Amino acid sequence: MIPFVKEDAMKKKLWGFLFAAMTAALAWSAPKTELYIYNWSYYVPADVLAQFEKENNVTIQYKEFSSNEEMYATIKGGSNKYDVVFPGNDYATLMVRENMLEKLDKSKLPNIANIDPAISAKKISDPNNDYTVPYFLGAAGIMVNKEKVPNFEKSWAIFSRPDLKGKMTLLDDPREVIGAALKYNGFSANSTNPAELAKAKASIVDWKKNILNFDSDTFGRGFATGDLWVVHCFAENVWLEVSEGQADNEKYADKYVFFIPKEGNASYMDTMAILKTAPHKEMAYKFINFIHDPKINAKIADFTRVPCVNLKARPLVTRKPNYALADVLACDLKVDLGDKRDLYSQIWKDTRGGE
Amino acid sequence: MKKPRLHRERNYGTIYALPIALWFTVFFLVPLLVIIVFSFLKADVDGGVMPLVSLDAYRNLLRPRIFRIFFNTIWVSVVSTLITILMALPCAYFMAKSKAKTFLLILVIIPFWTNFIIRVFAWKTILESNGVINSLLIGFGAIANPLPLEHNWIAVIIINVYTYLTYAILPLFSTIEKFDFTLLEAARDLGASKIQSIVRVLLPNVKAGIVTAIFFTFIPLLGSFVVQQLIGTKDMYMLGNEINDNIYKYFDWPTAYAIAVVLMLLANVGLLFVMKNDRKQAKAASARRVDDVDDGPRAPRQAISVAGGR
Numbered sequence: 001m002i003p004f005v006k007e008d009a010m011k012k013k014l015w016g017f018l019f020a021a022m023t024a025a026l027a028w029s030a031p032k033t034e035l036y037i038y039n040w041s042y043y044v045p046a047d048v049l050a051q052f053e054k055e056n057n058v059t060i061q062y063k064e065f066s067s068n069e070e071m072y073a074t075i076k077g078g079s080n081k082y083d084v085v086f087p088g089n090d091y092a093t094l095m096v097r098e099n100m101l102e103k104l105d106k107s108k109l110p111n112i113a114n115i116d117p118a119i120s121a122k123k124i125s126d127p128n129n130d131y132t133v134p135y136f137l138g139a140a141g142i143m144v145n146k147e148k149v150p151n152f153e154k155s156w157a158i159f160s161r162p163d164l165k166g167k168m169t170l171l172d173d174p175r176e177v178i179g180a181a182l183k184y185n186g187f188s189a190n191s192t193n194p195a196e197l198a199k200a201k202a203s204i205v206d207w208k209k210n211i212l213n214f215d216s217d218t219f220g221r222g223f224a225t226g227d228l229w230v231v232h233c234f235a236e237n238v239w240l241e242v243s244e245g246q247a248d249n250e251k252y253a254d255k256y257v258f259f260i261p262k263e264g265n266a267s268y269m270d271t272m273a274i275l276k277t278a279p280h281k282e283m284a285y286k287f288i289n290f291i292h293d294p295k296i297n298a299k300i301a302d303f304t305r306v307p308c309v310n311l312k313a314r315p316l317v318t319r320k321p322n323y324a325l326a327d328v329l330a331c332d333l334k335v336d337l338g339d340k341r342d343l344y345s346q347i348w349k350d351t352r353g354g355e
Numbered sequence: 356m357k358k359p360r361l362h363r364e365r366n367y368g369t370i371y372a373l374p375i376a377l378w379f380t381v382f383f384l385v386p387l388l389v390i391i392v393f394s395f396l397k398a399d400v401d402g403g404v405m406p407l408v409s410l411d412a413y414r415n416l417l418r419p420r421i422f423r424i425f426f427n428t429i430w431v432s433v434v435s436t437l438i439t440i441l442m443a444l445p446c447a448y449f450m451a452k453s454k455a456k457t458f459l460l461i462l463v464i465i466p467f468w469t470n471f472i473i474r475v476f477a478w479k480t481i482l483e484s485n486g487v488i489n490s491l492l493i494g495f496g497a498i499a500n501p502l503p504l505e506h507n508w509i510a511v512i513i514i515n516v517y518t519y520l521t522y523a524i525l526p527l528f529s530t531i532e533k534f535d536f537t538l539l540e541a542a543r544d545l546g547a548s549k550i551q552s553i554v555r556v557l558l559p560n561v562k563a564g565i566v567t568a569i570f571f572t573f574i575p576l577l578g579s580f581v582v583q584q585l586i587g588t589k590d591m592y593m594l595g596n597e598i599n600d601n602i603y604k605y606f607d608w609p610t611a612y613a614i615a616v617v618l619m620l621l622a623n624v625g626l627l628f629v630m631k632n633d634r635k636q637a638k639a640a641s642a643r644r645v646d647d648v649d650d651g652p653r654a655p656r657q658a659i660s661v662a663g664g665r
Contacts, residue, residue, distance in 0.1 A: 069402075069603065094401070172584075173604075174604055208589060211589060212506060212588055212589065213506070213587065213588045213589045214589055215584075217584065217585060218479070218585050221479065221483070222483070225483055225484055225485050226484070226485070227483065227484050227505075338400060339400045341400060341605075341606065342605075345604065345605040345606075345607070348600070348604060348605070349420065349605075350420075352589075352592070352600075353420060353424070353592060353596075353597065353600065
């Protein structure tokens with residue numbers, strides 16, 4: 001995603017440096033095993049990776065992707081060096097169908113017993129974690145500048161307010177916006193019922209009158225400068241702009257508030273899976289098990305600020321997540337729409353695409 | 356006795372042209388064919404195409420929505436191109452006449468060393484409400500509240516012009532540089548005003564450069580989407596955005612390709628029209644050259660043959 005450009009470059013440099021240092025170290029010491037991880041940007045704290053490397057005498061080769069499409073295209077395109085991937089739940093479903101993922105040997109993953117069953121149950125296609133292990137469950141929501149908008153209801157109806165015209169943005173993402181409009185009208189965020197979708201479309205047409213733009217890239221910046229007062233967003237993206245990431249976001253609690261609207265929303269889950277083609281399967285099992293070690297998982301939750309998915313880790317979490325577990329559990333996890341996607345595309349063309 | 360064949364008589368043309376021919380075949384022709392062929396196939400739900408011939412993609416273009424987007428695209432591209440050329444011409448002229456040509460060329464090229472998206476974000480820091488311009492104006496007390504410089508068509512056009520200025524300056528510079536400036540003096544000596552000498556002598560002679568500059572600017576603008584996405588509003592939706600959304604949001608590759616094919620056709624029709632026009636003019640010019648062989652001044656005749664030679 002574009003707001004990450006600068007940090008990405010820095011990170012690349014950092015990894016480049018680490019890589020060089022590791023290669024140098026390799027030349028001196030005995031050859032280490034490797035583990036290839038393919039993951040989203042900013043999902044696993046660096047010290048967690050370092051600890052795993054140290055404990056297992058392994059070198060992690062870490063590559064980041066910025067969308068499920070990119071990850072899927074890379075793996076589908078024949079890249080067979082990766083061991084662990086972090087697909088979103090809808091893409092994980094697709095990858096299981098395409099026979100790309102290893103059926104997990106749970107005897108090698110004792111820690112996944114710690115995972116909240118309510119979280120795993122959200123994965124309708126794989127509730128028993130046979131192929132995929134939840135990494136986290138999150139949802140988009142609305143961030144409001146309280147100084148500019150002192151009175152508001154925690155509802156999607158905020159986008160219908162003409163007094164906020166030109167000061168709001170919706171995500172440039174059909175699933176998120178249509179999902180939100182469906183929930184606003186009291187339907188499932190995965191609905192494929194034409195009558196329900198028509199109502200959702202009417203809401204979007206209404207919201208469009210008041211928003212400045214459909215924006216997934218620059219709203220964080222506009223929000224930080226005070227040009228935008230209400231943004232439909234992923235909390236972590238905005239915190240990246242208004243403060244130094246999420247590290248100190250409590251300082252801004254008086255000024256900004258993030259919430260998942262009371263009507264609910266669409267949610268997404270990122271999972272961990274081992275590829276059928278993984279060259280280092282044993283190490284991959286160790287890694288997934290390590291991530292769900294309570295101490296480690298608490299550390300990750302403190303970093304991502306997403307409600308912790310691991311029951312034993314929850315008491316160890318020290319920082320308040322960006323939104324409550326109950327709120328995200330009340331959301332509908334996005335499922336792969338398959339050939340019904342056209343219904344959503346048509347609404348998007350009619351609303352976003354200039355009709 | 357057979358004459359020994361001289362080494363330099365052999366024609367190496369084919370061999371010299373081989374690398375570029377291969378390059379173009381693999382990296383230009385093949386993708387181009389893929390675009391054309393895929394646009395006539397049926398879309399697969401998960402992206403990609405199915406091996407079924409279909410005109411769905413082209414039927415999708417016959418919607419009022421698409422015509423509106425097309426109109427948006429055309430007017431923004433035309434205005435951006437016009438301003439770009441009008442700014443690039445005097446700039447290229449100045450550079451060509453300057454003694455510090457290389458230095459100026461480097462200055463023009465420097466922005467290219469930075470990633471395009473970063474440059475668009477740089478414009479954001481200039482235009483946004485607490486950006487450079489607004490801070491300065493507020494600092495000097497010229498205005499009390501920030502001006503809405505971002506999120507409008509003017510901002511999009513400014514950034515478009517900024518982006519394509521280099522593409523326009525370079526071909527103009529290289530043509531104007533070859534222009535014989537004594538022709539302008541000759542025109543003035545023969546009674547032309549300054550403006551007349553530029554319009555009737557300079558511009559016809561650098562026409563090739565102008566046409567190249569227009570194409571370098573206009574054609575990429577037709578498919579652009581990033582600027583209006585980052586700086587624009589909900590209403591600034593152009594064909595580039597439609598292509599992008601067809602690929603990434605609707606998983607409808609054939610429609611995206613069909614839009615690209617239509618744009619390519621339009622660009623090529625324009626190009627053919629200009630080339631045909633050029634040839635006609637060249638013919639007319641050479642006819643004229645025969646006519647005024649006695650009384651015409653030498654220099655303009657040379658000028659005409661330069662224009663005709665392109």
